[in-house]
Amino acid sequence: MSEHSEHIVSPKIYVAIFLVLIVGTSLTVWAAFQNFHQFNIVIALGIASVKASLVVLYFMHARYSPKRTQLVIVCAIFWLAIMLALTLADYRTRQPRASGLISPTGVYYA
Amino acid sequence: MSDTPSPRVYEFPDMHYLNSSYRAGIRSWLLTTDHKRIALLYLASVTVFFFIGGVLATMIRIHLLTPGGALVTPETYNKLFTMHGVAMIFFFLIPSIPAILGNFLIPIMIGAKDLAFPKINLLSWYIYIVGGCFVLYSFSTGGLDTGWTFYTPLSSIYSNSAVTPAVIGIFINGFSSILTGLNFIVTIHTMRAPGMTWFRLPLFVWSHYATSLVMILGTPVVAITLLLAGLERMFHLGFFNPSMGGDPILFQHLFWFYSHPAVYIMILPAMGVISEIIPTFARKPIFGYTFIAASSIAIAVIGFLVWAHHMFVTGESTYAALAFSFLSYLVAIPSAIKVFNWTSTLYKGSISWDPPMIYALGFIGLFTIGGLTGLFLACLGLDIHIHDTYFVIAHFHYIMVGGAVMGYVGGLHFWWPKITGRLYPKALSRFAAIVLFIGFNLTFFPQFILGYLGMPRRYHSYPPEFQVLNVLSTAGASILALGYLLPMCYLTWSMRYGKVAGPNPWPATGLEWKTDSPPPTENFHVTPVVDWEPYDFRNRPDLGLVAGGAPLAPAHGDD
């Protein structure tokens, strides 16, 4: 219960992380103006996730935290993933609409 | 009779949590940070909501006596069942066992002086009260007629009732749940007394750990969901609004992401109560401790994977429906494990017929029926027919009233001597348990048949061919009401006139029974050290049951 001889992260690391975050921000803005087609979203979220991980690992000291704290973080991500994945699973596998039907309320579905 | 004896006459302790406080009078209650007193605050307020919900239920049943509806207008009827559902679920059953018995017992059971965050604990109660006030405000000004599920766009656009305050109230109340769960988890992690290892924790604590997981992981989602629906209503924003192209089914996904796991918030604590009562009154270690503990966690985790089984006929994708049905069957297995282990615990026990045990056995029977009918609903083909009929109503009342409320009342009977220091009349409470059991079955069993015959739920009038079964159900409900009235009376009576209980009247093995009844403010006079296995009666000479106390058998079979 008393495992923490507190790890003190040096300001150098903080500043380095900060710089990386700023670079990441610039990168994502730059990328937004390029067209990578279906990868646009992947790149944007990829960069965001790297940035977020850096914040969690260094600014929030998760890298140096006890296992239990790390488990808590993993749980959060895991449950968020459950929610997103299973809901999207429904949306992505809905039967394609029968085409050529006129809706009873009068709108045409292609 | 071979009931638990109370051969000794006990003195009521001089100083205990009820009378020792540096503040006086009502302030000593409203500003208390003592988990035991907060538990009693919850007891009082939760009872108010149970009463409200119960009166509404009674009106529902009276109205349904005749096919055309005997009592109220359709609008009012819709408000009745909505407010009944909201009061019962969000303000009675979800906080009932965790916030009352859990709050009172968890610190004592693990040998701590209090929860990790006593002030946050009090805050939870105030949040609950504020949320409750909003909801009561909604009930009394225009009522609420959306169904407890708040499906959009009915709730967000079409309903004319006071949806906004109700949604705000439930949103606020969510934080009470979250903070309680947070408090429990931290407490169980960091505050255990020396020797109280994870596998010496009472199963009640395990089940509350699982419950707390659901509370912290699920509740935020319902909070944001209702908030979005509320914003849609208040500011004409659009999230689910079909006229802006939004998808009302998305609301259901988000709602059930919480509300299915929430049913386990309601049942897991009751399972914890039963896991305490059974070994105590069978006087032997619970069968399959590790399996029961692990199944609690399994229920909490798998319970998050099944939510769309409430949506089989919304037009969700067939593949998703298959997955969710499969997972629903999977989540039934841990419950099965518990039921079988409880039953096996009785084998070769020394079973007393004390009132808590009667409640516990009622629980097992009714929960099993309720749970098994969950299997009907989880069955894709069958759910097409019985979805949103009275079959569903019967299913969840069997689990929630027959299971969870039975467990709650049983738990109150079990720990009442600890909470108040006094005993209640045993014969009367045994009688009440039996009245409850009979009344309950008469109320809700006919509803299974009604449902299969095709009577949809939330109907203020129904075709005449359904009348006979509805009348039976109403008759049962009046017996049921009597069954609840009795404990309310004699438990209140016993607070003052009951026999003094002594520290361990049953006797039971948990740490909570090693301190005074009622316990002192700091729970224990000296911090306890745990050197025994849970539910071990043989190696506990302090219980006064076995002379000598030589170990006769390993406490836990071969695990």
Added chain:
Amino acid sequence: MQSQLPLYPEQASNFAPPIDALMIFITSICVFFAAGITIAIVYFFFKYRRKTPDDVGIVTREDSRLEAAWIVVPMILAMVMFSWGAVVYVDYRHTPSDTLDIYVVGKQWMWKVQQPNGLKEINELHVPVGRNIRLILASEDVIHDFFIPAFRVKMDVIPGNNHYNTMWFRPTKPGRYHFFCSQYCGTNHAIMGGWVTVMEPTDYAAWLSGSGAGGANPVVAGEKLFAEKACVTCHLANGTGRAPSLNGLYGAQVLLAGGTTVTADEAYIRESILQPNAKIVARYEPLMPSYQGQLTEEQILALTAYIKSLQSQPVPVQGAGVAPAGGGETAPATEKR
């Protein structure tokens, strides 16, 4: 035939037998478990009842084979239930290609049905026996659900133009069956129902082309008008609408706002339609628009014929247009239900 207390609704579609079979199968498994557990509990309860006050139970050995057994056996049974249910469900969700398509629109609180040839019905659905029928479901406001117990089928009706559901079934038995709205949709959810009429294909064809009983019959024409001219939106059958229920009206005494009564004969009904404000029914607002000039004489006759036909319908306790009999509280025709 159905007994006084039936356990299941009539079986009138291709889905009824498999779903009932599924029901019986799951019920037997569950009864087996529930009975087993109950018997065990009750038996132990008596057998091991505490003999002396300080008696202690015998510690039984835990057996992981036992635990495994009661994990695996229910698991297997559960998988059987799942698979069987899945088969039925997949069948239900997978519409065959040769269906007869009927459009169904739900709105608070009525069902509008449109047959393939454009014929419209309100709260009625006519289908031929033996054909695969597909209902295409849409909602104008909130979520509803189209539920036919005798067919064992239901499907939600979702508002929004990007989302509509279909359901299919094959009626197997001519007759008239209830259908309900089974997704809660507001005040009159409970009366948002009607009847499915399953007909022999030839009858259905005749009915569709209007040469059968339907077309010439003024009552049927009146019923259609009653819907088309929006009378139904106010005159709900159960009396909860803004206007009195017209059930049992013809020939009854109507209590007017002034306290006088009038006999509801043809002339009164005609006047009520053309000059609604001439006589106002007690407890009601003068809301009704005049239909003067909007209805042909023939249509008025048809409406009158329809209203007369409602004489045999149950009169709601509250909200009927008819005066209380002899000053009592209940309407005279209540007993007819």
Added chain:
Amino acid sequence: MHRTGELYGQFQTLDQQKESATLGMWIFLVTEVLFFGGMFLTYTINRHEYFTAFGISSNTLDIKLGTINTGVLIMSSLTMAMAVWSAQVGKKQLVTGFLIATLALGTVFLGIKVVEYKQKFDHHLIPGRSFDVWYRVDHPTATDDPKEIANEREELHKATLTDPDIQSHGQLYFSLYFAMTGLHALHMIVGAGLLLWLIKESLRGRFTPQYNTPVENIGLYWHFVDIVWIYLFPLLYLIDRHR
């Protein structure tokens, strides 16, 4: 609240107390993840369905202000981290300084947010009756570059061809925009309140290498709010920018 490093009655040791507080904070953050998660899910589904409308609407946001705000927030995270470090190494003045810097940056963020909201209001982009995606191109102000406006009109026309009901679907986007940034801003405001309290305490020299749990935990909260923004920024501002 309480005196420096005081041991509360329910705990046995200071270590236990600190451990509990930190665990509690992390668990609270878990609930926050799921809280925002619900909105992210709603966003994902709607964006998937109405990509065109979301792209058009996203392009109306001011990317300069958005980027600056992202920088400001990251900066504030750095100063917050530094405040924790200063407390850990016992530099009491620095603690206060960094906390004040954090608060200042947070306020700048909120200020910029207000400017952005005001813009949306002026352009009739608040969901409701007056919502009009065409408003800006129909009512250009003197400061607007006519070429840009013409461009935008062109884009809107094109979008309307793929999504005739862009007026409705644009409202979905802006509903989400206001809900998500609004709740984020609310968290910032709460954070600012907590910072004020921290500053007050640190002025009294409360935070020492032995006792700095509040700084650390409120820091955790602040970083979390930063992370939410790190996702909000690309999701709301950067859809379909390339044209």
